[in-house]
Structure formats: structure tokens, C-alpha cells
Amino acid sequence: MKTAIETHNLTVAYNRRPVLWDIDFQVPEGQLIGVLGPNGSGKTTLLKSVMGLVQPSSGYVRLFGQSLDEVRSRISYVPQRESVDWNFPISVREVALMGRYRKDKLLGRLSREDHRLADEALEKVGMLPFADRQIAQLSGGQQQRVFVARALAQQADLYLMDEPFAGVDAASEEAILTLLQDMKQAGKTVLIVHHDLHTAHQFFDWMVLLNTRLIKCGPTPAVFTTEYLRQAYGGQLTILSQVADLVKARDFPVRERSFKDQPK
Amino acid sequence: MNAFWIILTGALVATSCGLLGTFLILRKMAMVGDAISHAVLPGIVIAYLLSESRDVLPMLIGAAALGVLTTFMIEFLYQKARLQIDASIGITFTWLFAMGIILISLYAGQVDLDQDCVLYGEIAYVPLDLWITESGRSMGPRPVWILGGVLLLILLLIIVGYRGLKITTFNPEYAAAVGISTVFWHYLLMSAVSVTTVVAFESVGAILVVAFLIVPPATAYLLTEKLQQMLLLTVGLGLLTAVSGYYLAVWIDGSVAGAMAVTSGVFLLLAVLFSPSTGVLTQRFRSRYPLRVTETGK
Numbered sequence A: 001m002k003t004a005i006e007t008h009n010l011t012v013a014y015n016r017r018p019v020l021w022d023i024d025f026q027v028p029e030g031q032l033i034g035v036l037g038p039n040g041s042g043k044t045t046l047l048k049s050v051m052g053l054v055q056p057s058s059g060y061v062r063l064f065g066q067s068l069d070e071v072r073s074r075i076s077y078v079p080q081r082e083s084v085d086w087n088f089p090i091s092v093r094e095v096a097l098m099g100r101y102r103k104d105k106l107l108g109r110l111s112r113e114d115h116r117l118a119d120e121a122l123e124k125v126g127m128l129p130f131a132d133r134q135i136a137q138l139s140g141g142q143q144q145r146v147f148v149a150r151a152l153a154q155q156a157d158l159y160l161m162d163e164p165f166a167g168v169d170a171a172s173e174e175a176i177l178t179l180l181q182d183m184k185q186a187g188k189t190v191l192i193v194h195h196d197l198h199t200a201h202q203f204f205d206w207m208v209l210l211n212t213r214l215i216k217c218g219p220t221p222a223v224f225t226t227e228y229l230r231q232a233y234g235g236q237l238t239i240l241s242q243v244a245d246l247v248k249a250r251d252f253p254v255r256e257r258s259f260k261d262q263p264k
Numbered sequence B: 001m002n003a004f005w006i007i008l009t010g011a012l013v014a015t016s017c018g019l020l021g022t023f024l025i026l027r028k029m030a031m032v033g034d035a036i037s038h039a040v041l042p043g044i045v046i047a048y049l050l051s052e053s054r055d056v057l058p059m060l061i062g063a064a065a066l067g068v069l070t071t072f073m074i075e076f077l078y079q080k081a082r083l084q085i086d087a088s089i090g091i092t093f094t095w096l097f098a099m100g101i102i103l104i105s106l107y108a109g110q111v112d113l114d115q116d117c118v119l120y121g122e123i124a125y126v127p128l129d130l131w132i133t134e135s136g137r138s139m140g141p142r143p144v145w146i147l148g149g150v151l152l153l154i155l156l157l158i159i160v161g162y163r164g165l166k167i168t169t170f171n172p173e174y175a176a177a178v179g180i181s182t183v184f185w186h187y188l189l190m191s192a193v194s195v196t197t198v199v200a201f202e203s204v205g206a207i208l209v210v211a212f213l214i215v216p217p218a219t220a221y222l223l224t225e226k227l228q229q230m231l232l233l234t235v236g237l238g239l240l241t242a243v244s245g246y247y248l249a250v251w252i253d254g255s256v257a258g259a260m261a262v263t264s265g266v267f268l269l270l271a272v273l274f275s276p277s278t279g280v281l282t283q284r285f286r287s288r289y290p291l292r293v294t295e296t297g298k
Helices: A043-050 A068-074 A092-100 A112-124 A140-153 A170-185 A197-203 A226-233 A237-250 A252-261 B002-026 B030-051 B056-080 B085-106 B115-120 B123-128 B142-160 B162-170 B172-178 B182-223 B227-252 B256-274 B280-288 B291-297
Strands: A003-014 A017-028 A032-036 A058-063 A075-078 A158-162 A189-193 A206-211 A213-219 B130-132 B138-141
Touching (some): A003 A189, A017 A189, A032 A197, A043 A189, A043 A206, A058 A068, A068 A075, A075 B172, A092 A140, A092 B162, A112 A140, A140 A158, A140 A170, A170 A189, B002 B138, B002 B142, B002 B162, B002 B227, B030 B085, B056 B182, B123 B138, B123 B256, B142 B182, B162 B182, B172 B182, B256 B280
Parallel strands (some): A032 A189, A158 A189
Antiparallel strands (some): A206 A213
């Protein structure tokens, strides 16, 4: 498997307080990868440093074995929904069209192909019927789908999504999940910052478990264990007990078999 | 003919300021526009002193430099000194404006600027400031030509740079991720605001500049849900304000700049009350006759 993202000794500090410390990992192409960790563990910062939006104190990031500037057109970014003012006077279609904006052709006109790709992306997330609405008139989940559509319109190979499932209704979650599977089928790599442990092990093939330091990176079964989760979530007892339940739940089929073997 | 020149001056200022103000208020930087419009004063004075003339070019360079310095100072106080953003703005522009006032009072003999004029301008004198060519032909008021030139530059900036301004205003993080320089567009917009302010300043004064930067775009914001419409509506409102403000001033025999600022406020009040989506009275009417809601719901 080829490597989509690799970081080396990546350290990021805000006001001399380290948010990420000496992060070294590699994730393969064509997988759905979850970035997990407790609040303030540096998940969003990791995404932003991969995207070049925050300057690391040390270390570096390679994408498809190259630097960000060499492959920028192959990378697409979905920021947190809170990062914009949803009362902005702009329609759903205009947001999707921003996925076609390029640094070097910002001044020229958008082509018919650009418009087609934007509409196609809206269609994929089920938002085409809302294309002419102002974004303020959408629900939180619909707004998130518009953000995903904008990233799709960019026709990238690697997608970095920051909390796409936060505050999202069931229909939107379903729509995004289906889309993620389609993207995986098409050989795309998707890295997702996610906060909900309950759903994480169903969503992702790979996991990057963080708590300022890298706890573990690898295929989900190897990472999603009580031991590593305990290391990541530390003394947060309520979460820990949930984690124990979750790991049990994941192991359930195995236990069921062993139940059968036992005499009643 | 005087009425025509005065209204035209007001309309040119309103259009230039309104177009830039639209992006300022969407960036939540309306008060930065206010700050720049005051803080360019020392730049103008220094430009006067250095060039010893009232040529437009040194004035524009001085103003643009101070405008950029203003945003720089605000950013510095906010990011590095960790003050609140509104405090940073307040400190920066009062300080720079006061520096300008000191410079004017120190070099009163050499600087052809009056302290009252700085605040209130004197749009009524615009028709007197004629541009007379070397052959002795009168080309009309000088400020109208300068303001017209600036408006052309701003139109060029907004038409050519529309998408750059839009994306860096709506979602700067995403723009940066695509590789678009948010810093470049930020300073481009701020320089445009500085240049417009300084040119408008002389004829209409700092207060009306701020009013035109903020009030018509804010009114348009309440009335529309599309950026392009907001820009067009802002221009329309600016023109309407210039005309009605002038006739209000004639009627009450008062300050033209003051009357224009007041009428822009009246239009804003009407929008607050009757805007189709957010109007205070519109919503009351809807809640009393709820059937109308279903009509507009889909």
C-alpha cells in the first residue's frame, strides 16, 4: 500500500504550550481513517498542520511522498462547520462552486465544466434540490453536506474532514457515510477528525489515536483496544467506562460463540 | 449646476464606500473601516509636508501607508499584545487620529487643512474647487474627477477580484487550504479602503465616510440573501441617500454631509422594520397572520 500522509517529528505549539508533540505516523492510501482523542488532544491542529494552516515548531508533513505545495490540487479540506458565518449572503450552489476556485485561475471565469462538477457534487450529497437556497435556511446537517459537496467538487484524492458528524441529523449522517464508502471504492483517502467513540469503530478502517502525543496508529482492530484507549483518554472515568463497554460490544460476536460452547 | 456637482460627489463617495463596506461588514470589520478613515489623517498631513503640495498622488500614498499601518497595529495589539479586538481598534485609531491633529496644529501655517473640515468635510464647497486646464478651460470640480477615478479602480478591483474577495471573506481557512493568500486580499482591501477614505475625506469628512462605509451595506444586508444583489443594492441605496440627503439639507438649510448621514440612517431604520426576512414589523405581521408563513416557507 502506498502512503497518503506521513508526518515526521511533528511538533506544534501555541504560545509555547505544545498541542502536538513529536508525532510520527503514516497512513495508507484508499482508506477511511479516523483521528481520535479527547478534547484538546490536538486533532484539529493535526489536520491544520497537514493542510499547512498552522506552522509546526518542528517536523514536517509529506503527502503522497511530496510536499503540500506540489500536490495541493489533490488535497481537499472540509473545515469545521463553525468556521464560517452561516448568515453570509451566499447560496448553496455558490458554496459548492468554491470547490472549483484555484489559486492560479481565481480571476478568470468559471467554465461550464466547473458548474457541472459543483452540481454533481451537490447531487451526491442530496443537496441539489436546495441549490438556490441561502445557506442560513439549512439545518446543521445540511450545512455539513454542503461543505462536503464543496470538497467533492474539488476532485481531489485525499480529503481532510474536521468533525463532519458533529451536530448532524441522522439523515445527513447516513448520506455522508454512504458517500464515504463510495469514495473509498473510488480509491480516495479520507482522514476524518471524529469525537464520538461510540461510532468510531464502525466508521473507520484505520485510526490515529492522539493525546498531544501519538498513542497509536494502525488498522482499527489493532488500535481500538482498552489499553490504547485508556492511554489516550487517561483518567476521564466516565469515558473510560464507556470505552470498556464499547470494546466489549466490539468483541460481542466472539463472546456469543463462547456462550454457546458453555453448558446452560 | 451646483446641486448636480454636490449630489454627484455624494453619489461617487457613496458608491465607492458602499462597495468596499459590503466586504468590510461581511468580514465583521466595519469598525476597522471606521478606524482607517480616521487614522489616515497623519498620513495626509505628512504627505502635505513632504511634498509641499496638494497633489493627489503623495496624498494617496501617505493615506494607503497609514491605512495599512492601522490594520497592522490593530492586528499587533490583538494577536501579540492579547488585547480585545474592539479595544485594539479604539486605541489604534484615536492615537493615530490625535497624531494627525497634533501635526495639523503644529504646522498650521503650512498645511491647508482645517480641523473641523477633517471631521465634517465641506461638500458644499466642491463646486468651487475647479480643475482648470493649462489652456484655461474648466473641466468641472477637481474632487469629482478624483473620486471618479477612484471609483473606477474600486469597480475594477471588485469585478476582477470578486471571487478572491468572496472566498477569503466567507471562509478564509478554506481559501488558505486551496492556496489562496488571505493576507494578500486582506491588505488589498484595506489599501482600497484607505485610498477611498482619503479621497472622500476632503470633500465629505470622516463621519460621512464611515456612514457610507457601513450604513448602506448594512441596510442591503437586511434586504437580500445574495452577495451580488447586496453589492448592487448598496450602490442603489448610496445614490438614493446622496440625492435625498442633499434635498433634506436644502430644505432645512443645514449641513449636506450631516443630512446625507441622517438619511442613510432613515433607510436603515425602514429596512429594520420592513425587511422581508428579518423585519421587526414583518415578523409581527406574520405571527398575526400565520397563513402567510406557509406561502413563503417552500
